Amino acid sequence: MNRIAFLLAAAASLAMCTSAPPPPRVLIVTGESDIQYHDWRATTGMIETVLRNAGFEVRRMEDPRGLTTQSLSGYEAVILSYNGPRWGAGPESALEEFVRSGHGLVSFHGVTYGPLMGTIQHPGGGWDTGKPWAAFADMLGVTWPPKGIGHGPRHAFLVKIVDPEHPVTHGMTPEFTVNDELYHRMAHRPGIHVLATAFDDPARGGTGRDEPVAWTNSYGKGRVFHCTLGHDTNALYEPSVLALLARATDWASRGATGNLPATIALEESPKDAIRVLVVTGGHSYDSSFYRVFDSFPDVTWSHATSQKEAFASGMKDKWDVVVLYDMHNEIGDAEQVNLYEFVHAGKGVVALHHSIVDYTSWPYWHEEVIGGKYYEKPLGDHPASQYKHDEPMVLRPVRGAENHPILRGVGEIVTMDECYRGMWHSPKIQVLMETDNPLNDRPVVYIGPTPGLRAVYIQLGHSTFTHNHPGYRTLVHNAIRWGAGHQ
Secondary structure (H helix, E strand, C coil): CCHHHHHHHHHHHHHHHCCCCCCCEEEEECCCCCCCCCCHHHHHHHHHHHHHHCCCEEEEECCHHHCCHHHHCCCCEEEECCCCCCCCHHHHHHHHHHHHCCCEEEEEHHHHCCHHHCEEECCCCCEEECCCCHHHHHHHCEECCHHHCCECCCEEEEEEECCCCCCCCCCCCCEEEEEECCECCCEECCCCEEEEEEECCHHHCCCCCEEEEEEEEEECCEEEEEECCCCCHHHHCCHHHHHHHHHHHHHHHHCCCCCCCCCCCCCCCCCCCEEEEEEEECCCCCCCHHHHHHCCCCEEEEEECCHHHHCCCCHHHHCCEEEEEECCCCCCHHHHHHHHHHHHCCCEEEEEHHHHHCCCCCHHHHHHHHCEECCCCCECCECCCEEEEEEEEEEEECCCCCCCHHHCCCCCEEEEEEEEECCEECCCCEEEEECCCCCCCCEEEEECCCCCCEEEEECCCCCHHHHCCHHHHHHHHHHHHHHCCCC
16 A cells, blocks of 8 residues: 555544434434314424434424433434323323433423423413322422412513523524513422523513523432423414523533534524535426425435526536426536536535436546436437337345445335337446336446546436336435435
């Protein structure tokens, strides 16, 4: 091994040893609520999306009665989005031990009252004392006496950060406005650490005091965060509220907030998202095509409808993968240069369905990058290729290719799509999937012929039936990840 190769190998080894730790694993415990007031499905879904976008590995449990010490193992924190019946001694003890042993607990809004706290709602209104889970109040650091449960009319109010140095709130804007319910008259335990308050305006039915809306507490070795905000998705949509919950989850998981931003908008891309440009034009298609990319949690994508827009100067610095779903024979000289630089910069190309017709005026593209060509009309000795809509197709992995990253979790695909027959294929392509439909050429998924270029062609993609097919979505997602170098 020469000295340069040795240094490169050593650097790679060092990078592996100093790689970032895995993302925190968190479990959202939910499933029941006083649905008349709180739609747990909507709020839980929004929080789940935000946490995934922030880089957490998130799982959900909708029947807390199944909680055990074993089922909680492997998680760093639990998030409670629950206001239903008591769980029973076993599950409740499991959560107590989970937090006490040094893990995290995050809860918000409706968790502040209800059966876990020992408050029972009368059918005609009002609250009474039931049988509380004593350790639950100890963990959250608060109780809410039945006579005190309530709030003024929902309205917009100002939240103030009162401890800007705590890891959860450090760097956040000192004040932000929310449209929510302002809980009041709670009985806070002496040991809690208040992070944020809001003035409960008497003119709005309030107490005239600054009411705590976010605080931390210790339970054994564990870290607990509770927030009274978050009545519904309208309240949660405030970027500072989303940031507060995400940063609290990070802190509860590992005592820090990593690099999470001070505000988090729901539409923000996840950390390290794969940047994808989807190119269309020259062929009609069902709008369900867009939903394919919306279903990928680790992808942020944009759309271009012209070559000039898509293949612009500097595209290799802006995008990780280009997905082609266009159908144009011609391509301009400047666009050729930019696209050539893109693929030779190690960026990915995922060509779908009718894009096999693309850029025939530039032979390099189909001969060296894609490795296939559909003939719209005869050329020399080669007759025109043929197609037929809505044909049943079974795609099978080629023997030996079953474990390729592009086929991970795909298996065989049974679908209805458009058959193509009579195409040209480079003898140097790496075929991953094929079909024995007599109206179609055998290769249907393959990697381009030039070593070092990350180009893959997937023939499927004609209609909504395929766009919605889980196997197709997995295949396209894997291809994008492979194209971006995420093996």
